[in-house]
Amino acid sequence: MASAPQHILVVDDEPDLLELLTLNLAASGYRVSTASRGRQALTSLQKERPDLVILDVMMPEMSGVEVTRRLRATPGLADLPVMLLTAKAEETDQLVGLSVGADDYITKPFSVKVLLARVAAMLRRSHAEGEAARPGDTLTFGPVTIDLSVHEVRAGGDRIDLTLTEFRVLAALVSAGGRVLGRASLIDKAIGPGITVTERTIDVHMTALRKKLGRASGIIQTVRGLGYQCSLSPQGAETDG
Numbered sequence: 001m002a003s004a005p006q007h008i009l010v011v012d013d014e015p016d017l018l019e020l021l022t023l024n025l026a027a028s029g030y031r032v033s034t035a036s037r038g039r040q041a042l043t044s045l046q047k048e049r050p051d052l053v054i055l056d057v058m059m060p061e062m063s064g065v066e067v068t069r070r071l072r073a074t075p076g077l078a079d080l081p082v083m084l085l086t087a088k089a090e091e092t093d094q095l096v097g098l099s100v101g102a103d104d105y106i107t108k109p110f111s112v113k114v115l116l117a118r119v120a121a122m123l124r125r126s127h128a129e130g131e132a133a134r135p136g137d138t139l140t141f142g143p144v145t146i147d148l149s150v151h152e153v154r155a156g157g158d159r160i161d162l163t164l165t166e167f168r169v170l171a172a173l174v175s176a177g178g179r180v181l182g183r184a185s186l187i188d189k190a191i192g193p194g195i196t197v198t199e200r201t202i203d204v205h206m207t208a209l210r211k212k213l214g215r216a217s218g219i220i221q222t223v224r225g226l227g228y229q230c231s232l233s234p235q236g237a238e239t240d241g
Contacts, residue, residue: 005031007030011034014056038062079163082104084104085107173230219231
């Protein structure tokens with residue numbers, strides 16, 4: 001029995017672009033729903049959770065950044081994969097989007113072929129761990145426990161809601177067993193090979209991850225000039241990205 005097609009919600013106030021994305025995504029086998037405003041998107045998300053949201057940043061009434069911020073604060077949607085589209089190509093603009101919890105960022109104008117490749121890569125990694133893991137498969141480091149089968153993280157017994165990218169960054173570090181992982185390696189493990197992002201992207205995700213971990217954030221340490229590692233020793237730890 002064939003599995004149901006993956007569902008993508010596309011949100012953009014430009015009718016032509018919305019139609020272009022809808023046609024190409026549907027032709028690639030996805031089920032597509034659309035919204036032209038941020039509030040409309042939030043209403044749709046309360047009714048049905050898609051597998052991925054593609055959000056335009058510059059929209060009237062409510063920006064894609066604000067929609068992402070609200071998603072990350074909503075139980076049941078906090079880990080929903082989000083891709084932002086924007087005409088702003090400056091790194092600082094990209095980091096703003098990533099800092100509120102976006103998982104990927106594509107600047108306009110873009111190649112539809114490239115966007116489809118990024119969509120496929122994001123959907124693959126959003127399901128890879130759950131499909132590979134068996135019920136009860138966990139990773140533990142100090143007070144942090146990661147249940148790979150249900151994408152759940154607990155710190156000191158408390159559940160922590162992480163984005164897809166934050167989850168993969170943490171899982172990669174814990175799996176490394178104390179080895180130092182460089183930013184390029186973390187990009188490959190958490191975002192995927194062939195995805196062009198700056199190394200500063202990992203620093204932004206790391207800052208958000210540490211904030212969510214709270215008291216347990218000390219297990220993630222910066223190794224200046226090399227990258228990051230998980231460690232229970234406070235010696236030489238740096239908390240800035």
